Structures are given as C-alpha cells and as structure tokens.
Amino acid sequence: MLNGLGLSPPHNCARYIGDGREEVLSGLGRVGGECGLTPTSLQISVPPSASAQNKPSRPALMAPAMLVLPRSSWVPLVRRGAFGVRSIRQAHGSGDTACSQKMPPYTNYHAERNYPMPDEPFCSELSPQQRALKEKEKGSWKQLTEAEKVALFREKPITLSEDWKSKQLQRVLDMKGNPIQGLASRWDYARKEWKK
Amino acid sequence: MPYPMQLGFQDATSPIMEELMYFHDHTLMIVFLISSLVLYVLILMLTTKLTHTSTMDAQEVETIWTIMPAVILVLIALPSLRILYMMDEIYNPYLTVKAMGHQWYWSYEYTDYEELAFDSYMIPTQDLAPGQLRLLEVDNRVVLPMELPIRMLISSEDVLHAWAVPSLGLKADAIPGRLNQATLTSTRPGIYYGQCSEICGSNHSFMPIVLEMSTLKYFENWSHMMQSSL
Numbered sequence: 001m002l003n004g005l006g007l008s009p010p011h012n013c014a015r016y017i018g019d020g021r022e023e024v025l026s027g028l029g030r031v032g033g034e035c036g037l038t039p040t041s042l043q044i045s046v047p048p049s050a051s052a053q054n055k056p057s058r059p060a061l062m063a064p065a066m067l068v069l070p071r072s073s074w075v076p077l078v079r080r081g082a083f084g085v086r087s088i089r090q091a092h093g094s095g096d097t098a099c100s101q102k103m104p105p106y107t108n109y110h111a112e113r114n115y116p117m118p119d120e121p122f123c124s125e126l127s128p129q130q131r132a133l134k135e136k137e138k139g140s141w142k143q144l145t146e147a148e149k150v151a152l153f154r155e156k157p158i159t160l161s162e163d164w165k166s167k168q169l170q171r172v173l174d175m176k177g178n179p180i181q182g183l184a185s186r187w188d189y190a191r192k193e194w195k196k
Numbered sequence: 197m198p199y200p201m202q203l204g205f206q207d208a209t210s211p212i213m214e215e216l217m218y219f220h221d222h223t224l225m226i227v228f229l230i231s232s233l234v235l236y237v238l239i240l241m242l243t244t245k246l247t248h249t250s251t252m253d254a255q256e257v258e259t260i261w262t263i264m265p266a267v268i269l270v271l272i273a274l275p276s277l278r279i280l281y282m283m284d285e286i287y288n289p290y291l292t293v294k295a296m297g298h299q300w301y302w303s304y305e306y307t308d309y310e311e312l313a314f315d316s317y318m319i320p321t322q323d324l325a326p327g328q329l330r331l332l333e334v335d336n337r338v339v340l341p342m343e344l345p346i347r348m349l350i351s352s353e354d355v356l357h358a359w360a361v362p363s364l365g366l367k368a369d370a371i372p373g374r375l376n377q378a379t380l381t382s383t384r385p386g387i388y389y390g391q392c393s394e395i396c397g398s399n400h401s402f403m404p405i406v407l408e409m410s411t412l413k414y415f416e417n418w419s420h421m422m423q424s425s426l
Contacts, residue, residue: 157321159330167327172197175387178207183199185207 197329197363197389206363209382209409212283213365219275226268289347289379293338297350297357297370297392300399304338310423318402332389334406339418342409346380355397361390361407369394382409 126134136144137152144152158164176184188195198206208214294305298315306312319333340346350359352370359378360367368376382388390405410418 157330159321159324164326168329171327172199177197177386178199179384180207181204182202182207 197332197387208365209363209384209386209388210365211381211383212279213363215279215282216365219279222275223272226272230268283379286347286379287345290344291341292347292349293340294349294351295338295359295370295405297352297354297359297396297403299354299397300392300403302357302359302392302403302405303353304336306419310419312419312423312426314422314426316406318404329389331402332391332404332406334404336422337387337406337408339408339410339415340380340382341412341415342382342385344381344412348378348380350376350378356394357396357403358393359390359405360393361388361405363388364407366390367393382407385409385411 133148133151136148141149159168173184173187179185186195187193205213205217205220208217291306292308294307296303296305301315301317303313303315314336316334316336316338318331319328319335321330324330324333348359348366348368350368350370351374352372354372356372357370358367359370361380364380364382366378366380368378370376386409388407388409390407392400392403392405394400396403
C-alpha cells in the first residue's frame with residue numbers, strides 16, 4: 001500500500017486490475033486433490049491457451065498475492081467469488097434470494113475486514129524507500145507529511161474536508177434538521193448567524 | 197439526522213417519540229438520584245477514620261431500603277407500560293406501506309391505490325453530491341404525507357434486518373416470514389434518516405432508511421411520477 005508516494009512497487013506486487021467477468025474461475029480438479037477439499041459445482045471456464053499447452057489450470061483472474069500465498073488460503077475465496085469486479089445489483093440479480101457472492105465494498109477504503117484480498121494486495125517485500133518510510137513511522141507521527149500518511153494508511157473520506165462539512169451544515173440548516181432543541185434551533189435564521 | 201457533539205436524542209418528530217423523551221428524562225432523573233446517593237455514601241465510607249464494629253441488626257433501615265426500591269420501580273413501570281400500549285394503538289391509518297429488507301437494501305411497496313414498488317440503495321461515498329451525508333443518503337427516498345397516521349408493515353426477504361428511524365421513535369425487526377406493524381405520524385415536514393438495526397451481513401452498516409415527509413399534494417404528485425416512470 002505504498003503506491004501513493006509514487007514509489008515503484010516491487011516486482012511481485014504489480015497492480016491487479018479486474019475486468020468484471022462474471023464467472024468464478026478456479027482450477028478445481030488439481031486444487032481439490034492438493035488440499036483435500038470437495039469440489040463444488042461452479043462453472044469452470046479455463047482460458048484456451050492454458051488447456052492447449054496442458055498447463056495446470058489456474059484461475060484466470062489472479063491477484064499477484066495468489067502466487068506468493070499457499071493455495072489453501074485463497075482457493076476458498078476464489079470459490080466464493082471474491083475475485084472479479086461486479087456491481088451490487090448484478091450480484092443480486094432480481095433480488096429474490098440471498099446471494100452468497102462477495103460484494104465490492106461501498107466505501108473508498110481498500111483495506112476492510114469483510115473484503116479481504118482487495119485489488120491492491122498487501123506487499124511483503126519492500127523497496128528501500130518503503131523501508132525507510134516504515135522506519136520513519138516508528139518515530140513521532142507528527143513528522144509525517146500528508147502524502148506519507150496516505151501512503152502508510154488510508155485516506156480520510158472526502159466528506160471530512162472543510163468544504164464538504166460546510167456544505168453539509170448548510171444543507172442541514174436548510175432542511176431545519178432538529179429545529180426544536182438541536183442544531184437548527186441554535187441558528188438564527190433572520191440574522192443568518194449562530195444564536196448568541 | 198444526528199448532528200455533531202450531540203448528547204441526547206434527535207428531536208422528536210412524532211408524538212410517540214415526544215412521550216419517549218419525557219419517559220427517558222423521568223427515568224434518567226431517578227437513575228442519577230440513586231447513583232449520586234450511592235456515590236456520596238461510598239465516599240463517606242471511604243474517607244473516615246471512625247469505625248463501628250458492633251452492628252447486629254438494623255430492622256428499620258432495612259425495611260426502608262427494601263420498600264423504597266419497590267416504590268421506585270413502580271414509578272418507572274407505570275409510565276413505561278402506558279407508552280407501550282400507546283405505541284400499539286391503531287387509529288385509522290390513511291396509508292399502508294410495506295418495507296421489505298434485503299441484503300443489502302430496502303424495498304418499499306405502496307399498494308393501496310396503485311402498484312408502486314421500488315428499491316432504496318445507499319449512495320456510495322464516491323457518488324455523493326457535495327453536502328450530502330456519508331453512509332446515510334439513498335437513491336430513492338420513502339416519500340410520505342406528514343401529519344397523517346401511516347401503517348408500516350415491515351418484513352424481510354432473506355435474513356433478519358430491522359427498520360429504524362430514531363427521530364420518529366420507530367424500530368421494528370424485519371423477520372422473514374413475519375409481518376411487523378408500526379404506525380408512523382410525523383408532526384413536521386423534513387427528511388429523517390435511520391439505519392438498519394439488526395446485523396445482516398457484510399454491508400449491514402450500508403443500508404440506510406430515508407423518509408421524506410411532505411404535504412399530501414407533493415406525495416400524490418410523487419407517487420404518480422414514480423408509478424409512471426418505474
């Protein structure tokens with residue numbers, strides 16, 4: 001997650017871009033034998049090149065982290081559809097039944113407990129600049145610049161910017177939110193200022 | 197909607213919520229009195245060098261501090277039961293709206309006069325217009341006429357959810373296979389927000405409820421417009 005600084009990521013952490021394909025792909029036969037898991041009845045669609053060359057079947061949509069981690073950790077996620085980009089309505093179809101496929105997160109955050117292995121995988125090998133930043137993180141955080149903070153952690157949502165907060169306050173006052181004892185009751189609408 | 201540094205409830209929009217606020221004030225006052233009394237006695241006990249080791253029995257004070265809590269509990273229970281029964285009164289609702297919970301959105305059906313049904317999804321943060329509230333805005337609000345009693349029938353299509361709007365004092369579980377009824381009367385127009393209140397999966401925090409209470413004429417125009425465009 002150190003891309004914000006413009007540092008080039010290490011070679012085995014290249015950015016993964018999903019292409020929105022619907023099918024969940026996994027090399028079930030080989031994986032099942034390897035991990036002792038029972039194969040499910042998911043639709044398998046193996047790219048023709050792989051089968052033509054008789055290579056072991058792999059998921060066509062792979063995050064680079066999958067090369068590093070053991071298969072047993074990410075195959076259950078592949079089975080449950082954690083890979084691939086889909087919109088909420090697509091995943092639900094007509095909304096009749098609960099869908100067991102993973103949904104993309106609603107927020108801008110990329111690190112979420114309920115959406116593991118996001119599109120930007122966590123890196124285990126750091127470049128020298130990234131390592132220097134991690135050392136700097138061990139000191140006082142007041143010395144980190146804004147860009148470094150974003151590189152280390154996630155960004156604050158846009159709704160916490162001053163501009164947005166003032167527009168939001170104006171909107172709440174316009175719709176007279178809580179006019180009896182709450183926020184709008186403390187605003188003087190005639191003089192357009194806070195009541196003294 | 198909630199506002200920064202809020203300490204108490206959101207302002208009441210329905211008469212039931214006003215009653216609940218009075219009841220809460222009454223009960224909280226009792227709680228503060230008891231707590232401050234206990235704290236005071238505790239501090240007295242801990243800050244004295246006097247000792248008294250020969251107490252055998254104290255029938256009088258024991259009687260008092262058995263009867264007094266019973267009286268206090270009755271004083272709390274009577275208003276509580278009164279409001280409980282008041283919440284269940286049905287007084288000729290003008291309209292019935294069905295709110296169905298799904299994973300992870302609400303769908304509303306106005307089937308009294310026309311067949312109007314629509315889904316209400318949260319607007320993701322990146323799609324918000326400047327000034328909108330994060331994680332609270334939806335694409336299709338539930339428009340309702342104000343100052344009229346409205347019956348809400350709440351249920352779910354898959355897992356447990358709960359339909360809650362704090363400023364109206366409403367919360368009802370959405371249980372699959374069951375209809376829960378709540379009556380809604382708003383005394384003023386405005387936009388009122390609520391959120392799903394029963395854990396229902398990964399996007400449980402992201403399925404809000406937005407009610408837009410307006411005049412009857414606006415409501416009729418809106419429902420006609422929604423009906424023809426959906």
